[in-house]
Structure formats: structure tokens, C-alpha cells
Amino acid sequence: MKSMLGTVTLALSLLVAQVAVAADKGSSDDAVAMVKKGGALIKSVGKEKAFAAFADPANKDFHDRDLYLYVYDLKGVALAHGNNPKMVGKNLIDIKDTDGKLMIREMIEVANTKGKGWVDFKWPNPTTKAMEQKSGYLEKVDDMLVGSGIYK
Numbered sequence: 187m188k189s190m191l192g193t194v195t196l197a198l199s200l201l202v203a204q205v206a207v208a209a210d211k212g213s214s215d216d217a218v219a220m221v222k223k224g225g226a227l228i229k230s231v232g233k234e235k236a237f238a239a240f241a242d243p244a245n246k247d248f249h250d251r252d253l254y255l256y257v258y259d260l261k262g263v264a265l266a267h268g269n270n271p272k273m274v275g276k277n278l279i280d281i282k283d284t285d286g287k288l289m290i291r292e293m294i295e296v297a298n299t300k301g302k303g304w305v306d307f308k309w310p311n312p313t314t315k316a317m318e319q320k321s322g323y324l325e326k327v328d329d330m331l332v333g334s335g336i337y338k
Contacts, residue, residue: 210313212253217323217334223247224255224334225327237266241274252313257332260297262290265330269312283308284317293333297326311337 212220228236240248240255248255254268262279278290289307296303302325309320314337322335 210251212251212336214336216253217336220253220255220334221323221325221332224332225325228327240266240268241271252311252337253334255334257330258290259330260294293324293331297324297331301326
């Protein structure tokens with residue numbers, strides 16, 4: 187009986203730990219909502235002010251746990267990046283993840299053919315600093331794509 191109680195206690199502890207870790211990560215619904223909010227901001231205040239908001243780590247609308255926004259033009263130039271401002275202004279059309287996936291090209295393809303959708307790739311997690319599997323959600327906004335993503 188003690189052994190069974192110990193096993194149940196351990197299982198519950200592990201479940202609570204998993205829930206706590208999941209709460210520290212953004213969900214797919216959170217990513218979609220952030221992208222929609224970002225697209226709406228671009229349309230209401232213009233690119234310059236919106237991109238400044240996306241880049242500001244103190245702006246909790248666009249920096250939430252491991253979620254942030256990125257914006258690319260449809261030729262692969264980074265216009266805004268909430269986690270790595272050094273990428274802004276660079277053409278990253280040929281950037282590959284650690285598996286060799288051309289994720290910016292795939293994002294542009296999704297934007298041009300579907301207008302919105304998900305792209306899977308590997309990317310450094312800003313909270314853990316580890317290379318992790320990521321699913322990026324994006325929407326085409328005018329001549330750009332606005333995206334955010336969840337780490338799995």
C-alpha cells in the first residue's frame with residue numbers, strides 16, 4: 187500500500203511539474219493572438235511605430251514568456267525581430283535551421299499561397315537558450331509576413 191501511495195504521489199508531482207513548465211511557454215492560441223494584434227497595430231499606426239513596439243522587450247503585448255514577433259518582407263528581409271534586433275535589415279531568405287530547412291522561404295511560400303499558416307523549424311528558445319523545435323504561425327499583412335511561434 188505504501189508503495190502504491192508513493193507511486194501515485196510521484197505521478198502527481200510529475201504532472202504538476204509538467205503543467206508548471208507548460209504555463210511558462212506560450213500556446214498556439216497565444217501566438218495566433220499576438221500575430222493578429224501585431225498586424226492590427228501595423229495597420230493602425232504604421233510600420234515604424236509598430237516595429238518599435240515589437241522590438242521593445244518592455245512591451246508585454248509583444249514579449250510574453252517565449253513569444254515575440256518577427257516581420258519579413260516577401261523577399262526575405264527581416265523588418266522587425268522581437269528577439270534578435272541584429273537580424274533586422276538582413277536578407278535571410280537562405281537561412282537554414284539546424285536540419286537544413288529553409289524556413290524563411292517556406293514562410294514566404296505560405297504567406298503567398300495561403301495568406302496564413304504554420305511552419306515548423308528549429309530555433310533558439312529565448313528563455314532556455316537551447317535549440318528547440320518551433321512552430322511558427324504567420325499571416326500576410328500587406329507586402330510582409332508577421333509571425334510568432336511556440337516552442338515544443
